[in-house]
Amino acid sequence: MSLPIESRVTLSSDAFICDCQRRIWGTTSSPFNNLVGITRALKKKGVVWYAPDIEVKNKNSVFAEFKGVQASTTLAISRIARATNALVVPYAHYRNDDDRTYRLRIFPALDNFPSDEPIADTRALNRAIEAIIEPHPERYWWSIKRFKNRPEGEKKVVSAKPTTPYRDLNNPIF
Template sequence: MFFKATVACVWLLSWLPFKAISALGWLVGHLIASIPSSRRHIGRVNLRRCLPDWTEADRTRLLRRHFVAMVQMLLEYGYCWFASPERLRRLMRIEGLEHLKQHEGRPVILMMPHFTGLDLAGLRVSLETELVSIYSRQKDPWLDEFFRTRRLRLGTGIIFSRQQGTRAVIRALRDGYRLYYLPDQDFGHRDSVFVPFFGVNAATITGLSRMAMVAGAAVLPCYPRREATGYTLVIEPALDNFPTNDAAADAARMNAVIEAQIRRQPYQYFWLHKRFKSRPPGEADFYG
């Protein structure tokens, strides 16, 4: 009942213009940022580790602005779930679409870090090319089915759960789907290497280079940039000489690309995730 009521509220919000959602998110986000919470603690730890040259006051302002961006993103889910294709095109412009079109007939992986607007960006680019993506199953069956249905509502892609592994994804890449891939969170020690992220060793999955190698795919970094009247999805040129035979070097290069994207718009990155949860042997927990 709670989930259905939440969906109904999100549907109502989907009728609001972008600037109204922005204003409401600004108000609620500032309120949430002022309340002590575990997520606020995680954000402070991440920013302290990643931006040690910033003053504490600057990091606090950035974190507050990030809470606003996160709330705005949550309020915008109505656009993801209910907006028409025409409205999606207006809400999310694309810069660099020529880089994607350059690789017609070849497998492509769109490397998308965890920025606010990433779900809207995925729907928008699916209007240009058929996508395959990977999702995490929800514990509640109704919610899991709702999310699946909403993600597939435009008929422009397919999705596989993380539990299904990568074989189905590789087959889809070879069949002409483009992979919309989010590789920048801490999934534990398995299939990960410790490489720098803002100068801090971070458990980083090697799936990007492995799948690119097996499928012969071009890897195009991308990210959504939030603006006053909507978003712009920035698609960058394909990484040259990627992947290599060195999985750790590839993971380090991926992190460096993501770090450069973050520095362009630091408040829009997901700082509330425990990016440094997994530590090399002998290192203490950052978040305790």
């Protein structure tokens, strides 16, 4: 089965994502790089990929728990799903042991999403991300800025770089 997939990503360092974007559009740039284009695509029953764990610093984000730490999380997915009646279906791609191929895992659509509480929706998204990274936490992008910006009055959670690539999910090193 083949589906057209739209992406909010304009450039990716992940070879798998870049390859998919090239095959779909002939480039790594998305033809839908704004919310209007994404909303239009979804209303036409299109498929859109949107990274919920990339921080946006504005009124469209809140701090929601992620592995026991408050993390900046976008409200956009909840709002887009409400406006378009779209399902939110988490997926993951995992690099195989040969370091050349990937396994794609499609998770069930989020239940009761969007809810009447956008902040609760952000927590649901974070739980989905937690499930996605569970098999390979060492491969998660722990250094993204959503952990560096803190709620007012909270101490930074940035610590020294680990000596090994593994990061314990119960004691994340950011």
